[in-house]
Structures are given as C-alpha cells and as structure tokens.
Amino acid sequence: DQQVKQNSPSLSVQEGRISILNCDYTNSMFDYFLWYKKYPAEGPTFLISISSIKDKNEDGRFTVFLNKSAKHLSLHIVPSQPGDSAVYFCAASSLWNTPLVFGKGTRLSVIA
Amino acid sequence: KAGVTQTPRYLIKTRGQQVTLSCSPISGHRSVSWYQQTPGQGLQFLFEYFSETQRNKGNFPGRFSGRQFSNSRSEMNVSTLELGDSALYLCASSSDRQNTEAFFGQGTRLTVV
Numbered sequence A: 001d002q003q004v005k006q007n008s009p010s011l012s013v014q015e016g017r018i019s020i021l022n023c024d025y026t027n028s029m030f031d032y033f034l035w036y037k038k039y040p041a042e043g044p045t046f047l048i049s050i051s052s053i054k055d056k057n058e059d060g061r062f063t064v065f066l067n068k069s070a071k072h073l074s075l076h077i078v079p080s081q082p083g084d085s086a087v088y089f090c091a092a093s094s095l096w097n098t099p100l101v102f103g104k105g106t107r108l109s110v111i112a
Numbered sequence B: 001k002a003g004v005t006q007t008p009r010y011l012i013k014t015r016g017q018q019v020t021l022s023c024s025p026i027s028g029h030r031s032v033s034w035y036q037q038t039p040g041q042g043l044q045f046l047f048e049y050f051s052e053t054q055r056n057k058g059n060f061p062g063r064f065s066g067r068q069f070s071n072s073r074s075e076m077n078v079s080t081l082e083l084g085d086s087a088l089y090l091c092a093s094s095s096d097r098q099n100t101e102a103f104f105g106q107g108t109r110l111t112v113v
Helices: none
Strands: A010-014 A019-025 A030-038 A045-051 A056-059 A062-067 A072-077 A086-094 A106-111 B005-007 B010-013 B019-024 B031-038 B042-050 B053-057 B064-068 B074-078 B087-094 B108-112
Touching: A010 A019, A019 A030, A019 A086, A019 A106, A030 A062, A045 A056, A045 A062, A045 A072, A072 A086, A086 B042, B005 B087, B010 B019, B019 B087, B019 B108, B031 B074, B042 B064, B042 B074, B074 B087
Parallel strands: A010 A106, B010 B108
Antiparallel strands: A019 A072, A030 A045, A030 A086, A056 A062, A062 A072, A086 A106, B005 B019, B019 B074, B031 B042, B031 B087, B042 B053, B064 B074, B087 B108
C-alpha cells in the first residue's frame, strides 16, 4: 500500500520555464511534508518542507503548495535551470515520530 | 560541520554471505534512520535508532538488523544475502524528532552476485 505517490516517473522542462512536480498521499495523519533532490551517486539533499498548518512555503526559486482536502502537494521551480536536473522525492510523516515515507521519485530533466 | 558519513561506499558480496554497513551521523544528531533504495521503488524505510534504541521499524525481514552505539554511530547488518538485496543503502541523521529535516549520507552501493 503506497501512502505517498509520485505518479510521474519523469518530467522534461525547458530552461527558464516552470517545473511542477506533484505528489499525492493517502494517510490523513500525515502533517509534515518534505521534498528532497537526489543526484546520481549522492544521497538525497533536503530542499523544502511544509507543515499541514500552512498551504504554501517559499524558498527562493522553490515553492511547495499543500492542498490538504485533496491530499496533494506540489513543488514549483521557477525558473528551471539545467542544474535542477535530478530525481525529486516527496516525503511525508505524522506528528508522533513516525518515519519519513517517501514516494518513488520523479526524474526532472531541464533542457537548455 | 561534517556531514553524514557512510562506509564503505561500494561493496560486492555473494549470496549467502552477510554484510555490515556503517553510518556516522552529524555531530549532535541522535536519530539515525536507514533506507533501502532500489530502481523504481523509491526509498523504503528499514529502521530508526534513537539514543541506542530502535524507535521504528519498517517492513523488512529479520535478516536486516541494526544497532546504534553510545556515540550515535550506527551499523546495519544483512545476513544470508539474496540477489534482491542489491541496492543503495542510505543512512540519514536528524537532531531529535525523526520527521524534521533529515540529512543523508552518500550511501553504500551493495551488489550481491
């Protein structure tokens, strides 16, 4: 039973345009959500997070939106740069020290 | 501040053998989690240790085990290796509550032949 789903395995975007990566979750107990970026042969690096009391969090070119009623979150990257090409993982957890549950990832390719 | 260090980076073992992987968390971090990454499966949670105690456990067979030492360093062990255990094993550390930002090591690439 996959609690965190990233339904798009890959996404290609032109440099300078917006990249939108989507994530759906099924567990209504999740209240904290994170995005990680992973380059080949490296561990994932933390990108941005959002708690369920907010519906938007912004950090530079990266914005995460949370729609609790739809159990959906998205990561927007504007403008996209070639260095953003990586695999992006969505992760979620609940209040009580439960482990991070990861989606299967979306491979983003930003084309110059 | 040094990051999360995992050793070794690469490992080749044969079926039936056992393996031990090591993780040194960021100084001051008490929570260490282990994840398995296989192609198309994302990161699957193995277990988490906090102050030398296993706090959470994922849905993996008993061949997968771990421990944490008093200096927060952690090891995971896989016994009776199977071909399907070939994966990237990632360790993550966080300061306290597991669901805050976790910092990952570069991983250990295990190949079982």
